[in-house]
Amino acid sequence: MKTEPNEQHTLSVLVDNEPGVLARVIGLFSGRGYNIESLTVSETEHEKHLSRITIVTRGTPMVIEQIKNQLDRLVPVHRVVDMTVAGPAIERELAMVKVRGKGEQRVEALRLADAFRARVIDASTESFVFEITGGSAKIDQFVVLMLPLGLVEVSRTGIVAIARGPEGM
Amino acid sequence: MAREMTGAAMVIQALADQGVQHLFGYPGGAVLPIYDELFKQEKVRHILVRHEQGAVHAAEGYARSTGKVGCVLVTSGPGATNAVTGLTDALMDSIPIVCVTGQVPTHLIGNDAFQECDTVGITRPCTKHNYLVKNVDDLPRVLHEAFYVAASGRPGPVVVDIPKDIQFAKGSYSKPNEFQHKGYRPKLKGDLDKVRTAVDVIAGAKRPLFYTGGGVINSGRAASQLLRELVKLTGFPITSTLMGLGAFPASDPQWLGMLGMHGTVEANLSMHDCDVMICVGARFDDRITGRLDAFSPGSKKIHIDIDPSSINKNVKVDLPIIGDCAHVLEDLVRLWRASSAQVDKKALAEWWRQIDKWRGQKCLAYRGSNDIIKPQYAIQRLYELTRDRDVYITTEVGQHQMWAAQFFRFEEPNRWMTSGGLGTMGYGLPASVGVQLAHPDSLVIDIAGESSVLMTMQEMSTAAQYRLPIKIFVVNNQYMGMVRQWQELLHGGRYAESYMHSLPDFVKLAEAYHAVGIRCDKPADVDDAIREMIDTPKAVILDCIVDPDENCFPMIPSGRAHNEMLLGDAGVSPEDAITEEGKVMV
Numbered sequence: 192m193k194t195e196p197n198e199q200h201t202l203s204v205l206v207d208n209e210p211g212v213l214a215r216v217i218g219l220f221s222g223r224g225y226n227i228e229s230l231t232v233s234e235t236e237h238e239k240h241l242s243r244i245t246i247v248t249r250g251t252p253m254v255i256e257q258i259k260n261q262l263d264r265l266v267p268v269h270r271v272v273d274m275t276v277a278g279p280a281i282e283r284e285l286a287m288v289k290v291r292g293k294g295e296q297r298v299e300a301l302r303l304a305d306a307f308r309a310r311v312i313d314a315s316t317e318s319f320v321f322e323i324t325g326g327s328a329k330i331d332q333f334v335v336l337m338l339p340l341g342l343v344e345v346s347r348t349g350i351v352a353i354a355r356g357p358e359g360m
Numbered sequence: 361m362a363r364e365m366t367g368a369a370m371v372i373q374a375l376a377d378q379g380v381q382h383l384f385g386y387p388g389g390a391v392l393p394i395y396d397e398l399f400k401q402e403k404v405r406h407i408l409v410r411h412e413q414g415a416v417h418a419a420e421g422y423a424r425s426t427g428k429v430g431c432v433l434v435t436s437g438p439g440a441t442n443a444v445t446g447l448t449d450a451l452m453d454s455i456p457i458v459c460v461t462g463q464v465p466t467h468l469i470g471n472d473a474f475q476e477c478d479t480v481g482i483t484r485p486c487t488k489h490n491y492l493v494k495n496v497d498d499l500p501r502v503l504h505e506a507f508y509v510a511a512s513g514r515p516g517p518v519v520v521d522i523p524k525d526i527q528f529a530k531g532s533y534s535k536p537n538e539f540q541h542k543g544y545r546p547k548l549k550g551d552l553d554k555v556r557t558a559v560d561v562i563a564g565a566k567r568p569l570f571y572t573g574g575g576v577i578n579s580g581r582a583a584s585q586l587l588r589e590l591v592k593l594t595g596f597p598i599t600s601t602l603m604g605l606g607a608f609p610a611s612d613p614q615w616l617g618m619l620g621m622h623g624t625v626e627a628n629l630s631m632h633d634c635d636v637m638i639c640v641g642a643r644f645d646d647r648i649t650g651r652l653d654a655f656s657p658g659s660k661k662i663h664i665d666i667d668p669s670s671i672n673k674n675v676k677v678d679l680p681i682i683g684d685c686a687h688v689l690e691d692l693v694r695l696w697r698a699s700s701a702q703v704d705k706k707a708l709a710e711w712w713r714q715i716d717k718w719r720g721q722k723c724l725a726y727r728g729s730n731d732i733i734k735p736q737y738a739i740q741r742l743y744e745l746t747r748d749r750d751v752y753i754t755t756e757v758g759q760h761q762m763w764a765a766q767f768f769r770f771e772e773p774n775r776w777m778t779s780g781g782l783g784t785m786g787y788g789l790p791a792s793v794g795v796q797l798a799h800p801d802s803l804v805i806d807i808a809g810e811s812s813v814l815m816t817m818q819e820m821s822t823a824a825q826y827r828l829p830i831k832i833f834v835v836n837n838q839y840m841g842m843v844r845q846w847q848e849l850l851h852g853g854r855y856a857e858s859y860m861h862s863l864p865d866f867v868k869l870a871e872a873y874h875a876v877g878i879r880c881d882k883p884a885d886v887d888d889a890i891r892e893m894i895d896t897p898k899a900v901i902l903d904c905i906v907d908p909d910e911n912c913f914p915m916i917p918s919g920r921a922h923n924e925m926l927l928g929d930a931g932v933s934p935e936d937a938i939t940e941e942g943k944v945m946v
Contacts, residue, residue, distance in 0.1 A: 207542060207543065210492065211480060211484065211490075211492070214481070214484060215484060218484055218485055222485050253672060253676070256672055257669060257672070257673055260667075260668040260669035260671070261669045263668060263669070264513075264514075264667060264668065264669050265489075266488070266489040266509055266543075266544050267489075267543070268543075269543045
């Protein structure tokens, strides 16, 4: 059988914010052997109890179609939109990056942070915590640069996405 | 009108308002308040099973034979975990079930309390949806929603887990019509443009085939009627999956028999060679397709299914139509009649000539015997002696199930209850309990294997309690027959643990369960034994001792294509039949 190449897709899923809904979504991925590369979830419409889940997944076109259909048939799922094919979309991630160092290394870290438009949100005499937002590649790059400058740890939100233009999902 | 009542009373009230007449269950600490309410009323009749798995299978039999939602009530912990096999079975075969489970009081949830388990966690992957109700005010909505979700769209099991304190708490009850589900609205009507395209594709077909499944049965009697109409209008051949038997009458000349791993030669070769495949309510399951890359290579595929996730799951189709079978078939029939579309009569006649040649192979033929009962013969006789009766068939899982599917011929939908997707040994006996309750005056027969039936034998006690005259027709070959067959074909005849040693005396066992036991071990006695079974107004176990070495053919060995079938006396050595790759598959 011809094996089709794997593709990365970003899915936005609008769900009822009820107990167990995230477990349902994650269980579907693990139970059917699908990949999750990134997952973010938060309530977005408080009055309607709606949460928006953004999932980055990878698979053949047939598997991606399956994932969307399987998600769509979960009872608390209202809508599934494939941001990768629905039209131009913006993807962003936020990371907090802790760097420990003294002297020239510390200055270099600050200088790079400035170039990447990362903000200092915590500082001590021997450390910084930077907040950086952007596409995943930008954050990856920033983390790589911090590595030799005393990188301690990174905390990332995972990808959130929204479509360009006036229309909602 | 809202009425004040306890959560437990709401459960019974909601069941009654949903039209539930029979509830299959087993009491326990965490559902006692609900049982107390059951005790005080007469609308809902409780059927006490002997094991919670039996409760779900009985509800499945009830649901499949009536088209209604089957209902189950079990306690927390082991009550819920015992129900899991039945729930999974119902999910795989798309059977509407509402299962109410008791739960420890809310303040004890997560404390490893006595008979506590994470019921919603455990049943999440084996239900269509489930609920843990933590507020009594949510209970009426959740209960009514459960029925809606179970029965609408692609049907399935729904669990409602109710902690004991919620059962005692008081709240206001509302009737079903006061609720509408927030978001769940399955699409019933198919896209008309696509239906129009389907009409054109059908009209252009030269070697067409209808391939139908359980979705037609689930869609209701109208779907079967419309299917018959469409098949008659077109004159096309039709085959069906195990789950779809009965949607189209087996006596009709256009019927090719079941397809798939143990399907007929004519059905499987037609699938392989057709140029237009019209799949209605079936899901291209691995038992049907065989080797995927060799599955019906030259055909244009139309796929009608209510579940979008069934489309392109295993096989890429050319024209998917998402909708309920009855709705889509209605449009298809209407548009076909309205258009001036004609089938290609000449090509069709040629196609039928080819099919008749395949039919001529008589692939279900077997070598008869005067000394030993051939299992096929036993089932054939059972069919012949019951065909004029109002009969419902359930089965267990294995060789006997496949022989039943091959040799018992169904004319109507909802008459055939079998565990197709999950393949649950032990399904048939409790299912027959449910079927008999729904159809008290009908003849209900469980075509069983001796190994399967022992898994849920205790439900004979349920049959006795409710005086259900179910007939357990045990095709006894003293082996887990299908396991033995695979060991013969795949594992050099090393029959590891598939011989059923120390079987009980089924006649005495029947008597122990207040039923009648009959044994039969000679071909000449089969008819009399079956007649005696039918004429006995009580539950019967007929122990039919059959040839232990018989294999079920035709068979598409795993990893092979439709045109690589093994036939009974084809002389293919099993070693050559199955590739190394195929051995890995189940």
